[in-house]
Amino acid sequence: MDQLSLYDQILGLTAPWHTTSVDLDERSEQVSVTVKFDQSSVISCPICNKHARIYDFRRRSWRHLDTCQFKTIITADVPRIECSEHSVQTLQVPWADQSSHYSKLFEERVLYLAKENTISAVSRHLRLSWSCIDRVIQRGISRGLSRRWEVNCFNLHVDETSIGKGHHYITILSNHKNQVLAISDGRSSDSLLECLRSLPIQCLSKTRVLSMDMSAAYIKAANEFFGLRAKKMISIDHFHVAKILIKAVEEIRKSDVKKLPNLERLNIHRNRYVWLRNGRHLPEHLQPEIEYQRDIMQDTAIAWTLKEKARDIWHGHEPRTITSWKHWFRLVKESALRPLITAAETIKKNLRGIMVAMTTGTSNAKAEAINKTIKNLARISHGYRNKERYKNMIYLRLGKLDLRLDH
Numbered sequence: 001m002d003q004l005s006l007y008d009q010i011l012g013l014t015a016p017w018h019t020t021s022v023d024l025d026e027r028s029e030q031v032s033v034t035v036k037f038d039q040s041s042v043i044s045c046p047i048c049n050k051h052a053r054i055y056d057f058r059r060r061s062w063r064h065l066d067t068c069q070f071k072t073i074i075t076a077d078v079p080r081i082e083c084s085e086h087s088v089q090t091l092q093v094p095w096a097d098q099s100s101h102y103s104k105l106f107e108e109r110v111l112y113l114a115k116e117n118t119i120s121a122v123s124r125h126l127r128l129s130w131s132c133i134d135r136v137i138q139r140g141i142s143r144g145l146s147r148r149w150e151v152n153c154f155n156l157h158v159d160e161t162s163i164g165k166g167h168h169y170i171t172i173l174s175n176h177k178n179q180v181l182a183i184s185d186g187r188s189s190d191s192l193l194e195c196l197r198s199l200p201i202q203c204l205s206k207t208r209v210l211s212m213d214m215s216a217a218y219i220k221a222a223n224e225f226f227g228l229r230a231k232k233m234i235s236i237d238h239f240h241v242a243k244i245l246i247k248a249v250e251e252i253r254k255s256d257v258k259k260l261p262n263l264e265r266l267n268i269h270r271n272r273y274v275w276l277r278n279g280r281h282l283p284e285h286l287q288p289e290i291e292y293q294r295d296i297m298q299d300t301a302i303a304w305t306l307k308e309k310a311r312d313i314w315h316g317h318e319p320r321t322i323t324s325w326k327h328w329f330r331l332v333k334e335s336a337l338r339p340l341i342t343a344a345e346t347i348k349k350n351l352r353g354i355m356v357a358m359t360t361g362t363s364n365a366k367a368e369a370i371n372k373t374i375k376n377l378a379r380i381s382h383g384y385r386n387k388e389r390y391k392n393m394i395y396l397r398l399g400k401l402d403l404r405l406d407h
């Protein structure tokens with residue numbers, strides 16, 4: 001096979017396109033491939049397919065996959081045609097997408113590498129700037145999002161995540177298959193509405209559960225979007241309930257410690273994590289420590305016991321009923337511990353969503369896994385200070401989108 005036919009094959013060219021020259025410039029380590037359009041072929045309008053005539057040519061270049069480590073550039077004079085109905089139109093070249101500076105195979109290589117590596121690694125490997133990589137990824141994501149017809153929306157989860165150290169947030173909507181479905185700026189009710197509106201409506205008609213934290217903004221958006229269905233759908237993650245209870249216990253523990261003599265404080269400080277433990281899995285060797293601390297820090301002990309009791313209701317060690325919670329609210333009130341009462345008020349306000357989570361057995365373990373991956377994405381490269389890039393990387397890694405180019 002001669003060199004020109006070899007490149008015809010590599011680029012997947014068929015008539016009326018064919019390679020006319022391949023030049024190697026060793027100094028600049030570059031291979032230049034010239035492709036020509038056969039003017040004697042029948043030409044038709046790309047819109048109506050009717051016979052058309054050549055108007056003029058525009059010279060264009062595309063970066064292609066390297067040839068034996070040499071940067072490879074395809075150059076062609078692309079014909080513009082004149083159609084009686086659609087005036088002047090540029091013909092589509094088969095090796096690249098319209099308006100792209102890269103061949104389809106090159107774009108696919110960028111996407112493939114960016115899925116597994118940091119942007120800086122892709123940039124080094126392909127000798128391509130960050131902004132060029134961004135553009136290829138952006139096009140890929142837009143392509144993938146526009147192709148979605150069937151999305152699994154049965155079990156949804158919404159959460160916010162912060163970007164960098166600033167107070168910039170994004171809202172992320174995912175499903176129980178660990179797939180990120182939509183991302184929007186901010187953490188307001190509009191943010192969640194924007195996410196929901198970007199999904200095929202027929203898929204959202206199948207939604208049974210929408211799990212979230214106790215954010216009033218998200219609850220408002222869910223009510224607005226799903227109407228009456230929202231009541232049975234909103235499910236509050238156990239994780240968020242546990243978080244506010246742990247925070248309350250910690251606050252009470254700190255004020256208990258302040259009342260202790262200095263000597264005692266140091267020992268207590270060393271063993272402070274004992275109060276964060278799950279009471280059901282407390283190792284035997286920690287038992288004496290908790291007994292001791294219980295004696296000298298009674299408020300903490302009461303708060304901890306109540307926190308454990310809430311956990312028992314959630315996990316069904318006590319009846320998973322509203323009555324159990326009502327009883328718990330009463331006990332909290334009797335304790336007269338301010339931070340715990342505040343936490344209980346929040347729980348009370350969100351009790352419907354908590355009951356949905358308990359009865360549907362919705363687990364937020366997967367959502368937490370997604371969150372962890374997203375946080376890692378931010379960490380592995382300083383480049384994610386750029387919000388749009390960060391969003392695209394989340395889609396790229398977790399969106400399960402079809403990013404392929406049509407060949």
Ligand SMILES: [Zn+2]
Pocket residue numbers: 045046047048049050083084085086
């Ligand atoms: Zn036409």
